[in-house]
Every structure is written in structure tokens, then in C-alpha cells.
Amino acid sequence: MAPESLRYPNRINLDNCATEPIHHIGRTQEYGVIVVCDPKDFRVVQVGKNAEKILGVKYEEVLKKNFSEFLNAKDFEKLKASVHSEEISEALEVGIREKRINISAHLSEDSLILDLEPINVVEDPFAFQRQLANILNKFQAADSVEKLSEIAVSFTKEMFGYDRVMIYRFDEQWNGEVIAEAREEELESWLGLHYPATDIPEQSRNLFLKHRVRIIANVAYQPVPIIPEISPLTGEPLDISRSALRAVSPIHIEYLENMEVGASLSAAIIVKGKLWGLIACHHRTAKYLDFYQRESCRFLAQMFSTELTLRETSETLSRSELSDNIRRQLVKQMSYHKDIVEGLCHDTVKFTDLISCGGGALYIKGHWELHGNTPSREQLQSLLFNFIKQQPGSLIMERHLSNLYPEAASYKDTASGVLSLKIAENKYFFWFRPEEVQVVNWGGNPEEKAFYNEKEQRLSPRKSFEKWSQELTGVSEPWNILDRNIARALRENVSHFLLARQREEIEALNAKLTEANQELELFSYGLSHDLRAPIRGMEGFLTILEEDHGENLDAEGKKLLNMARGLTEKMNLLIDNILEYSRLSHIHGLDFQKVNTSELIREVLELFNVKTSYPKTTLNIQNDLPEVRGDRRMLFQLWANLISNAYKYSAESDAPVVEVGITERKGKNVFFVKDNGIGIKPEYKEKIFDTFTRAVGSRFKGSGIGLAIVKKIVEKHGGEVWVESEPEMGSEFYFYLDPLNVKERDQ
Numbered sequence: 001m002a003p004e005s006l007r008y009p010n011r012i013n014l015d016n017c018a019t020e021p022i023h024h025i026g027r028t029q030e031y032g033v034i035v036v037c038d039p040k041d042f043r044v045v046q047v048g049k050n051a052e053k054i055l056g057v058k059y060e061e062v063l064k065k066n067f068s069e070f071l072n073a074k075d076f077e078k079l080k081a082s083v084h085s086e087e088i089s090e091a092l093e094v095g096i097r098e099k100r101i102n103i104s105a106h107l108s109e110d111s112l113i114l115d116l117e118p119i120n121v122v123e124d125p126f127a128f129q130r131q132l133a134n135i136l137n138k139f140q141a142a143d144s145v146e147k148l149s150e151i152a153v154s155f156t157k158e159m160f161g162y163d164r165v166m167i168y169r170f171d172e173q174w175n176g177e178v179i180a181e182a183r184e185e186e187l188e189s190w191l192g193l194h195y196p197a198t199d200i201p202e203q204s205r206n207l208f209l210k211h212r213v214r215i216i217a218n219v220a221y222q223p224v225p226i227i228p229e230i231s232p233l234t235g236e237p238l239d240i241s242r243s244a245l246r247a248v249s250p251i252h253i254e255y256l257e258n259m260e261v262g263a264s265l266s267a268a269i270i271v272k273g274k275l276w277g278l279i280a281c282h283h284r285t286a287k288y289l290d291f292y293q294r295e296s297c298r299f300l301a302q303m304f305s306t307e308l309t310l311r312e313t314s315e316t317l318s319r320s321e322l323s324d325n326i327r328r329q330l331v332k333q334m335s336y337h338k339d340i341v342e343g344l345c346h347d348t349v350k351f352t353d354l355i356s357c358g359g360g361a362l363y364i365k366g367h368w369e370l371h372g373n374t375p376s377r378e379q380l381q382s383l384l385f386n387f388i389k390q391q392p393g394s395l396i397m398e399r400h401l402s403n404l405y406p407e408a409a410s411y412k413d414t415a416s417g418v419l420s421l422k423i424a425e426n427k428y429f430f431w432f433r434p435e436e437v438q439v440v441n442w443g444g445n446p447e448e449k450a451f452y453n454e455k456e457q458r459l460s461p462r463k464s465f466e467k468w469s470q471e472l473t474g475v476s477e478p479w480n481i482l483d484r485n486i487a488r489a490l491r492e493n494v495s496h497f498l499l500a501r502q503r504e505e506i507e508a509l510n511a512k513l514t515e516a517n518q519e520l521e522l523f524s525y526g527l528s529h530d531l532r533a534p535i536r537g538m539e540g541f542l543t544i545l546e547e548d549h550g551e552n553l554d555a556e557g558k559k560l561l562n563m564a565r566g567l568t569e570k571m572n573l574l575i576d577n578i579l580e581y582s583r584l585s586h587i588h589g590l591d592f593q594k595v596n597t598s599e600l601i602r603e604v605l606e607l608f609n610v611k612t613s614y615p616k617t618t619l620n621i622q623n624d625l626p627e628v629r630g631d632r633r634m635l636f637q638l639w640a641n642l643i644s645n646a647y648k649y650s651a652e653s654d655a656p657v658v659e660v661g662i663t664e665r666k667g668k669n670v671f672f673v674k675d676n677g678i679g680i681k682p683e684y685k686e687k688i689f690d691t692f693t694r695a696v697g698s699r700f701k702g703s704g705i706g707l708a709i710v711k712k713i714v715e716k717h718g719g720e721v722w723v724e725s726e727p728e729m730g731s732e733f734y735f736y737l738d739p740l741n742v743k744e745r746d747q
């Protein structure tokens with residue numbers, strides 16, 4: 001006896017209904033017998049109790065045997081060859097004790113499961129093949145899914161003789177609807193009836209994906225136990241979910257009994273890997289289809305699925321082609337107007353043309369743009385902030401908005417359904433669909449999915465299948481995956497457009513800035529020029545004052561005169577530097593030539609007359625500094641600024657030393673100018689290269705432009721300049737030039 005937890009529950013109650021372990025049911029239907037072997041040696045380990053009826057051998061005897069003993073050597077070899085996976089093997093027809101038996105084999109965990117089913121003498125074994133071409137022609141001629149379904153039901157009924165054949169189609173919530181039906185006249189029609197998702201629970205739907213066709217040959221059958229119940233190979237209940245013979249869930253049997261169905265067949269319709277619906281056949285009395293008939297039915301369902309897939313694919317294709325064209329036009333409009341709202345809402349094609357809807361809205365940074373039939377701005381504002389923004393994810397697709405957001409009931413005539421998509425922060429698209437009042441006819445009241453059966457103390461399916469009409473309000477036409485994809489594609493387009501526009505704006509801003517900068521430089525150039533004349537005038541007057549009235553001045557007067565001279569000198573230096581800097585800014589054609597570095601430095605030193613001006617300072621220059629390519633005049637200025645700074649800012653040291661040479665940094669040969677002077681505070685290392693930035697007090701003369709000039713010259717030569725320094729520890733200025741890096745127009 002298996003432990004309680006492992007056995008199929010005797011009682012299905014409200015708690016375990018959805019997880020009813022139908023794969024471990026431990027019983028089979030009567031029309032065949034299950035034989036379970038050890039796959040290693042074909043020793044029989046479990047068998048259905050009805051073995052004698054099917055095979056003519058008592059089950060106790062079967063359990064003592066090796067399955068090979070039932071087959072001739074050739075058939076046994078064939079069986080061995082056919083078993084290799086969990087997939088159901090191709091059917092194998094064998095003879096066992098004078099009976100023709102069909103074997104389908106598959107592996108389930110560590111067991112080999114054989115479904116053995118007698119082969120009946122079929123009156124017309126080729127009936128289906130003869131029909132095939134006919135069915136195919138008719139399928140291909142069908143111009144709608146409805147027509148296709150009608151053809152499928154009428155052929156199925158004609159070929160297999162069930163009392164009622166239906167195409168049952170699932171919606172997104174797995175509720176089913178009968179969309180085509182062929183039936184015996186005296187039966188009432190179920191066409192158009194809906195059934196709640198719970199009628200075919202998820203695990204049954206999953207089994208359909210594996211099996212494709214399932215019959216219940218006799219609803220009033222006696223389930224056949226498998227002996228022993230627990231697999232001796234695994235010590236666990238046997239998983240017979242793949243066996244065609246698997247017994248039926250007691251709940252489902254009761255469901256069929258309540259519907260007055262005596263036998264059933266269901267064939268899965270699978271479109272793009274998903275269960276689309278079922279061909280569902282009912283018979284009032286017991287009805288058995290043998291293996292080959294079931295195969296024919298499976299084939300028919302497959303043909304139907306293929307036709308359906310083709311139709312759905314071509315429908316999707318033509319819709320996406322249409323929407324692609326509309327989107328392309330919208331993109332053109334956006335680019336033409338350089339504006340999303342103008343492009344999407346105010347030109348020939350509107351964004352609402354993209355997805356079938358009653359109206360749409362665009363929310364952009366607090367502004368609403370409405371088109372077609374929509375709720376009011378106030379209502380939309382509240383919908384966006386109180387509902388849409390609270391939802392996870394950027395896309396909301398709802399056909400029954402008031403169900404989730406009751407306030408929406410007041411505008412159900414415009415927006416029972418909403419598809420909203422966030423494009424970016426504070427930018428949203430909306431499409432709305434109005435209410436479509438629908439009368440849904442249910443096969444029984446869907447609210448009474450099941451009730452608790454007091455007598456049997458378990459859950460029972462509902463008893464009444466009387467047509468039960470329900471008026472659905474506040475519900476729109478459903479949105480589908482294509483609608484969602486179209487909305488997402490539009491979002492891509494809009495995001496691209498926004499990005500491109502941002503880039504354009506930045507570029508325009510940059511151009512303006514450059515222009516403003518150039519103006520400023522021109523302005524300072526002009527200003528400096530204009531300042532020269534009054535300075536010269538002042539210098540002239542100061543000279544006259546000294547020559548003509550110098551004698552009349554007392555010591556204080558002479559001191560003030562000298563100070564005034566000093567200031568004019570400083571002003572001249574400033575003006576020179578500003579003029580030089582401005583000149584550099586708008587020089588484009590550089591005069592590139594070979595420049596002898598050592599010679600250039602010698603000239604700089606001569607100009608500054610360093611020996612006389614800085615007698616204390618020792619100078620170390622590396623010999624044979626390499627030639628460079630560059631603008632000689634600029635390079636002169638570059639060296640002049642660095643060398644004069646080195647002298648100036650080390651002059652107060654006890655034994656000032658200035659060094660000039662070449663070394664390696666950043667994997668390159670770089671020039672350096674080094675001193676042992678006052679050094680530079682870390683926070684100034686970058687800033688000193690900006691104009692008018694000085695990191696020293698007034699005891700050192702200067703304009704704060706020298707290093708800005710240096711930087712500009714180095715950049716114009718495709719190089720880099722930087723400083724390494726510690727306060728009071730001296731400074732090392734490094735630079736390299738890379739003329740290959742210079743744009744042609746600058747050379």
C-alpha cells in the first residue's frame with residue numbers, strides 16, 4: 001500500500017481540485033490494457049487487471065513473465081528498436097495469442113509503458129485516405145475561420161459518427177466558445193455557447209499539448225486498476241500521463257454525465273505551439289474509436305491547425321504591412337514638422353489610424369492632445385495619475401477598464417478598453433475603444449463552476465448546462481498581440497525621433513556657443529587694439545611730465561610717477577597677451593615646418609636675457625633635443641611662456657634650478673620644463689591653463705594668460721600639456737606635439 005501522500009486522493013475537494021494529480025491516477029480505461037516493463041530487460045513489473053480480457057492471459061500470469069515471451073522474435077526486435085524516449089513510439093502491430101494487438105510504447109521515468117489495444121476489423125480501412133484530398137480542397141477554399149471550422153466539424157461527424165462535433169475555441173482567459181457545430185437533429189444546439197476556463201483546467205490543457213487526441217470510450221466504464229499500484233521499479237506511483245489508456249478524472253466523468261454524454265473524443269488544435277482550441281466530439285452512448293481512427297482524427301486536427309496557422313499568419317502579415325506603411329508616414333510627418341504632436345495628430349495620417357480604436361490621446365509633459373472619441377482631459381488626467389502610473393510595466397492593455405478602475409465606468413461609451421504605452425518620462429500614448437455591449441451565452445451559469453457535493457464529500461461539477469445569458473457591459477473589443485506590437489513599434493519611432501531632435505538641439509547650441517565665443521574673442525581683440533592708443537598717449541604724457549616737470553616733483557611725486565609708469569607697462573603686457581591669445585583663436589592655417597628645438601630655446605633665453613635678470617639661477621638643458629614639426633612662431637611663444645614662468649616662479653628659492661629636456665610619459669616622448677620653485681596647489685593644476693587664472697599673489701608679475709596661450713598652441717599642434725607639482729616642491733610642465741593629429745585645414 002502506498003503512503004497516503006503518494007496515492008491518488010480519494011476525495012477531490014475545493015483545495016486540491018486544480019492540482020488533481022491526474023497523471024498518477026493509477027487506473028486505465030477498459031478498451032486496452034497497460035503493461036509496464038523494466039526497460040533494461042523487458043521484465044513485466046505492473047499490468048492492468050483487465051489483461052485477460054484483452055490478451056487472454058490472467059494478469060497474475062502476465063506479472064510473472066518477460067514481455068518477450070508474448071511476441072515472436074521479429075516483433076520483439078521491432079519493439080526493442082522502437083523504444084528510445086519519452087515520446088510515444090510509432091504504433092506496432094503484433095500478434096499475441098492469435099489476437100491482433102497494437103502496441104504504443106514510451107518511457108516514463110524508469111518504466112517502459114506499453115499501451116496494448118486490440119485491432120478491430122474496420123469495415124472500410126481506407127475511408128479516411130479517400131476523403132483526404134477532398135478535405136484539403138475544401139479547407140483551402142474556405143475564406144474564413146468560421147467556414148473552415150464548419151467544414152472540419154461536418155467531416156469529423158461524417159467520418160467518425162459522433163452525435164455532436166464542435167470546434168471549441170479558447171479566448172485569452174481560456175474560456176471556451178463553440179464556434180462551429182454539427183449534430184444530430186434532435187440535440188439542442190450549443191453553437192455560440194461559452195464555457196468558463198475551469199471546465200478544462202490548466203493541467204488538462206497541458207496534457208492536450210502532449211497527446212493531441214484523447215477518447216473516453218465509455219463514460220460509464222469501470223476504471224481498471226494497475227497491479228501493483230506502486231511501481232516496484234521506482235517505489236512511487238506510476239506517471240501515466242502519456243498513456244492513451246489513462247483513466248479519466250472522476251470530476252470530468254461527472255461533468256460529462258451531467259451533460260448526458262456517454263463517450264467523447266477531443267483533438268487538440270495547436271496554432272504556433274499554443275492550444276488554440278479543440279475538436280470536441282460527444283456521443284450519447286459509449287463509443288470507441290480504434291487506434292487508426294484516432295490517428296486519422298489527429299491528422300485531420302493537424303490539417304485544420306495548419307490551415308488556421310496559415311490564415312492567421314497571412315492576416316497578421318497584411319495587418320502589419322498596413323500598419324508599417326502608416327507608421328512610415330507618421331515618421332515622415334514628425335520629421336517634416338519637427339514635432340511629435342504636429343506629426344502624429346495634425347497631419348493627414350493620425351496615430352489613431354494605426355490601431356483600430358474610437359479615439360486616442362497623447363500626453364506630453366502635462367499637455368493633453370485628444371483625437372476622436374475620448375474621455376475628457378480631467379478624466380484622463382485622473383486615469384493617468386491614479387491608475388496607469390500605478391501599474392507595473394510600461395504597457396497597459398485592458399478591455400474592461402472599469403473592472404480595475406471603477407471611475408472608468410462613467411466614460412465606458414468612449415473608453416471601456418484602453419491601450420496605453422509610456423514612451424518616456426511624462427510622455428504617454430493612449431488608444432481607446434468604446435463599450436461593445438455583448439450578450440454572452442454560457443453553457444450553464446459560469447458562476448456555478450462547481451459545488452460541494454455533501455453526500456460524496458467532494459467537489460462536483462455544476463449540474464445544469466441550461467443556456468445562461470449574460471450581458472457584458474463596460475467591455476470593449478479585445479486588444480491583441482499585434483495591437484501591442486504596433487504600439488511598441490511606434491514608441492521606437494518616437495524615441496528615435498526624440499533622440500535625433502535632442503542631438504540636433506545640442507548641435508545647434510554648440511554652434512551658437514562657438515559663435516558667441518568667437519565674437520567674444522574678436523571683441524577682446526578689438527578692445528585690446530583700441531586700448532593701445534590711450535596707453536601710448538598716457539606713456540607720452542608721463543614722459544613729458546618727467547622731462548618737463550620732473551624737477552618740480554618731490555620724492556613722493558617721483559614715486560607716484562614711477563608707479564604710473566609701472567602700471568602702463570603692465571597694461572601693455574596684458575594687451576600684448578590678450579592680443580596674442582585672440583590671434584591664436586582665429587588663426588586656422590598654421591605654418592608647419594621643421595623646427596630646431598635647441599636653437600629655438602637658445603633664442604628664448606637670449607630674449608629674456610636670463611643670465612642678467614636671474615643671476616642666481618642654474619640652467620640645465622639637455623643636448624640634442626629633437627627637431628619637431630610645427631609653427632615656429634607659436635613654438636617660440638610656447639617655450640618662452642614655460643621657460644619664463646620657470647625662472648619667475650623659482651627666483652625666490654635658495655638655489656634656483658631650471659631644467660629643460662625630453663623624457664617619457666604616457667608612452668610618448670614628452671618635453672619638460674622643470675623648476676624648484678613655489679610649486680602649485682593641487683586644486684590649481686587644471687585651472688592655471690584657463691585665461692586669467694593666477695595661483696599666486698601680486699608679488700609675481702603676470703597677466704594669467706601665458707599658460708592659456710601654451711595650451712592653445714599645444715592643442716593646435718595635436719598635443720597635450722599638463723603639470724606635475726607639489727606646493728613648495730617645484731613644478732614640471734610636460735607637453736608633446738602630434739602634428740599627425742592636426743586637421744588638414746589647420747596645417
Ligand code: ADP
Nearest residue numbers: 645646649688694695696702703704705706707
Ligand atoms: P602668469 O602671467 O600669471 O604667469 P600664466 O598663465 O603663465 O600666467 O600662469 C598662470 C598661473 O600658473 C600663474 O599665475 C602661477 O600661479 C601658475 N604657474 C605658472 N607656472 C608656474 C611655475 N613654473 N611654478 C609655479 N606656478 C606657476
